[in-house]
Amino acid sequence: MSALETPFALRLLPGGSYAGRSRMLLLRSATAARRAWMAFFSGFFEPVFYLVAMGQGLGSMVGPLPGPDGSPISYIAFIAPGLLAASAMNGAVFDSTFNVFFKLKYARLYDAMLATPLGPVDVALGEIGWALLRGGLYALGFLAVMGGSGLLVSPWALLALPAALVVAFAFAAVGMAATSYLRSWQDFDLVTLVIMPMFLFSTTFFPLSVYPRWLQVVVECLPLYHAVELMRGLTTGLVGPGMLVHVAYFAVMIVLGVAVAARRLDVLLLK
Amino acid sequence: MADGLVQARGLYKRFGAIEAVRGIDVDVARGEVFGFLGPNGAGKSSAMRMIACVSPRTGGELQVLGMDPGRDGPRIRARIGVVPQLDNLDAELSVRQNLEIYGRYFGLPRAHVREKARELLAFAQLTERADDPVEPLSGGMKRRLTIARSLVNDPELLLLDEPTTGLDPQARHLLWERLYRLKREGVTQIITTHYMDEAEQLCDRLVVMDHGVIVAEGSPAELIERHATREVLELRFAPEARPEPEVLAPLVERVESLPDRLLLYTADGERAQAEVARAGHRPLSALVRRSSLEDVFLSLTGRTLVD
Incomplete structure (x- = not known):
């Protein structure tokens, strides 16, 4: 991943921004x-709780829904891929926003790192990399729960984990880039304001068809929508070339996120 | 100066409309302890950050270890150690891990940093706290750990920005002793400080900075010799009994008037004190002391260093 992204990021930055470390x-x-492993693992449970509460509870009242290919699937099978995408997003976003902000503004950890041969690109890639691993681990845990519940019905589901890593990478990169523009903890209300409706509307809990057309268009622009559609296709086995659109969407997020995050570290810390 | 570790000519730094460093010339030779002395806002830290290759210069020439920070920043940073003004230790890691992980940022192998950390823990007198978290450490311990961390790559040049600000006297002396030990081992050091006693204790040579320029340069003894007299007589008066400085001026070489006292510069403080008494002035208290860098600064700028 890093070998892919750095040349672009490097072009935007002064020399010596990347030590490859x-x-x-x-x-x-x-x-x-x-x-602090307790704090680390707590994030895994949230989507599992949603799966049980919504899937079992609400699912018993809702009945089957149209699946990706139009044939009916159970409600719990419908929301599981959505929650899988959300768990990848949550882990990545939490780490790349709250944790990064604290290290940037209060612990001044990046100042300490930049006093060594490390450059802003090392710091951005390293922190985004950790956030994506965290998102990926949550996704792996959730996939295991899905597998145990018989919700993985296609061999394509094997690709759900690498897909989750791509999704987590994209959210981590954009999360860190956005965090570099935040000024105080109050600004984190904005993060919640973006993440929460995205979590609710991105076809996580309802198919796109329930929304009026204008809202459908809005939802189709959201990154989590693309993540959910990707996961739903892979875990149910309905895979098509259209999925490359989702992947391309995340590739753009990754490149922009890494480049902006590294550039901002340079502007903020190396002045 | 062929062997100069740092060479600056007309070094200049501007932040927007603020000129932090307005053209300074600096030469630091291998093995010496060099000081930037000046009040807060004099431009010391900005100069230091440019030398540390974490702040691009706005103008002028700068060479560190024979290289240009603008082009060879990472290569220079690999060979220097930095102690920032505010501790930025990693609170999520233990004392020992702070040293080991920091060493890894330099690309040093795991076995090497493990051994190095052991050695530096002993140097910083923190061996017993090696596996403790960082947060409960005292200010002096954190400072020693920060200095130990800056030595993890065996730097040729050590940059210390206000190393003892905020420490109690005992912690300061312990720190000075460690820095002195490093000097004996041949580590070149650049120190910024606004404490004149620190500059006198540690620095072979220093520059006095004010408003972004260098106003004097030399060894502490040279500067005192050049810009102050051997002794100072400090007089405190009750407000109604305080004479105008001009009245006392003929008795000594120079008089400085501070809000709470008058400073009389003279080669012989005892004699000046007697003459002041003979002239009929009755100070509440009188103190004769040796001149210090504080007096040098006062003489150069008309202001006190710490205010």
């Missing part, structure tokens, strides 16, 4: 996580 930030994060 972002994995040392992963090492740092992994070491820190070992000391």
Whole structure:
């Protein structure tokens, strides 16, 4: 991933922005996580709770819904891929917003790192990489729950994990880029304001067809919608070339997110 | 200066409309301890950040370890150590991990940083706290850990920005002793400080900065010799009994008037004190002391260093 993205990011940045050592930030994060593993794993449970509460509870009242190919599927099978996408998003967004903001503004950890040969691109890739691993781990846990509940019905589901990593990468990159523009903890209400409606509307709980046309268009622009559609296709086995659109959407998010995040670190810290 | 570790000519830094450093020339030779002395806002930290290659210069020439920070920043940073003004230790890691992980940022191998961390923990007198979290450490301990961390890559040049600000006297002396030990080991150091006693204790040579320019340069003894007299007589008066400085001026070489006291510069403080008494002035208190860099600064700028 890093080899793919850095040339573009490097062109936007002064020389010496990348020492090729972002994995040392992963090492740092992994070491820190070992000391606080409870906080790390708590994030896994949220989508599982949604699955049980909505899937079992609400699902018993709703009845079957139209699946990706139009044939009916159970409500729990409908929402599970959506929650899988959301778990990848949540892990990535939490880490790349709250945690990054704290390290940037209060702990001044990135200042300490930039005093070494590390450059802003190392820091951005390292932190985004950790956020994507966190999102990926939550997705893996959720996939295991889905598998145990018989909700993975296609061999394509094997691709759901790499897809979750791509989704987490995209959200982590954009999350870190956005965080670099936040000024105080109050601004985090904006993050919630974006994430919460996206979580509710991106066909996580209802098919797109229930919305009026204008809202459908809005939903189709949201990144989580593309993540949910990708996951739903892979876990139910309805795979088509249209999925490449979703992947392309995330590729753009990744490139823009990494480039902006590294550029902003440079502007904020190397002045 | 062929062996100069740092060489600056007309070094200039501007933040928007604010000129932080307005053209300074600096030469730091290998093995010396060099100081930037000046009040807050004098431009010391900005100069330091440019030397540390974390702040691009706006103008002028700068060479660090024979390289240009604008082009070779990472290569220079690989060979220097930085102690920032505010501790930025990693609170999510233990004391030992702070050293080991930081070493890894330099690309040093795992076995090497493990051994290095052991050595530096002993140097910083933190071996017993090695596996504790960082947060409960005292200010002096955190500072020692930050200094230990800056040594993890065996730097040729160590940059210390206000190393003892906020520490109690005992912690300061312990820190000075460690820095002195590093000097004996041949580590070149650049220190910024607004404490004149610190500059006198540590620096072989220093520049006095004010408003972004260098107003004097030399060893502490040279600067005192050049810009102050051997002794100072400090007089405090009751407000109604306080004479105008001009009245006392003929008795000594120079008089500085501060809000709470008069400073009389003279080679012989005892004699000046007697003459003041003979002239009929009755101070509440009188103190004769040796001149310090504080007096140098006062003489150069007309202001006190710490206010």
